[in-house]
Amino acid sequence: MESSSLSSEMLNKVPQVTIFFWIIKIMATTVGETAADFLNFNLHWGLTNTTLVMTVLLVITLLFQFKSSRYVPAIYWLVVVLISVVGTLVTDNLTDNLGVPLQTSTISFAILLILTFTVWFVSERTLSIHSIFTTKREAFYWLTILFTFALGTAAGDLLSEDMNLGYFNSGLIFAAMIALITVAYYFFKLNAVLAFWLAYILTRPFGASLGDFLSQSHKHGGLGLGTTGTSAIFLVIILCLVIYLTKTRIDESGQKKSE
Template sequence: MPITDVTPSSVTNAWSKVPEVTIYFWVIKILATTVGETAADYINITLGLGLQSTTLVAVILLAVTLAAQFMVSRYIPALYWWTVLLISVTGTLITDNLTDVFGVPLAMSTAVFSIALIAVFTAWYATERTLSIHSIRTRRREAFYWLAILITFALGTAAGDLIAEKLAVGYAASLGIFAAIIALIAIAHYVLRLNAVVAFWAAYIVTRPLGASLGDLLTQPRDSGGLAFGTTVTNVVFLVVMVALVAFLSVTTIDRVEQRAPGEVRR
């Protein structure tokens, strides 16, 4: 599967719009997925804004942030991860609305989001001939990228709640299951030579329900299988760590992929 196939006619930005996949990437991704779960609950329930009002605020913030993300010419850590965080919150709220407002069963939501994600990946590859995040240098590829990420967050929320709550597996056990799946994906990639692009997206999808299970485990009451730390403490701690890591990456630039297409002039 090619990862650098950019033709001169399709290039609108010779610089990568996404970070290099390092250990920092995965740590911040899990932090963002966890906060996406807990922040949605905090605003909706703790602050009492309500599910629909919370969703409206999140969608507006996400629309503004995505507009800014598309306007910049290269990867900016603070903007990129703020976008991921807002998509995490929005994805959670999409599933929560389907479940709590429209009464859509979690099994159906999980199935529909799975089909939608497959459709996006199919259209993306059919159009661009690559799903590699190292190729995100055109607006069309970036649009596919963010759409896929939004669906992974909604899917992960539905799948996580389905397994932990509907199937009564529990938050701790669900966390262990998803962690084991990610470990198997890593083994498949590093030992069995699973394609890097396939391994990345598989791990990316599973980190969402892992983060959702972690968030619920930390915040839910003890009689519901949680540790009862509450959404306020969890959000503050995770956000502080996330901001510190993003600041570190902004200063060191160690996750910046300054790649150009062959023959292209840097701009």
């Protein structure tokens, strides 16, 4: 159990949900798809080596994230990028190395995500990202994020590849679902926490479809920009936005733990 002094000093570890949050999140999601392919195929690391290296980097970055007592844009968004890559690799390992069908992966990760939400809510009585003031809540938060990325990868590949809808059409479907949630939130008073998590889950397959559409060759239904070019462009944009957020601090909540 955390000490009261630590809890009272800890600020919310998650940024405010602004337009910058969603832009970086979608781009990080896209990078997760393209970077995993770049390391695996272009650099010839192989799926196993890529998974090991990226998992170690994620664990190290998470240690810095948990050690921090407040939201630090550079650390937080680096964790998101790395967890996006690792989440993609988890699904890729199940599909390519273990032969698990995408339907099974999608259903399994959906169940794991629901279980995580359930245990989180039973334990903390809230799923709001505006209340990440304790280490336990932050652990639930990052575990949830990991499962959203793994689920999104499986669901995106299921639609675009197994169901032969293609990357562009799959992206349109997920974009339409996100738009419906947005309309439901702003015009029909959909619960804010539910709307956030639904949108967060769906931005993963949307970003993955976008990444594949940009990077894959024309004969595979993409624009042919390649994983190197796509990853580099999006990483530069993410870096610029993180520098902007670090300087302006416009997405810091500044809220301390309340009783």
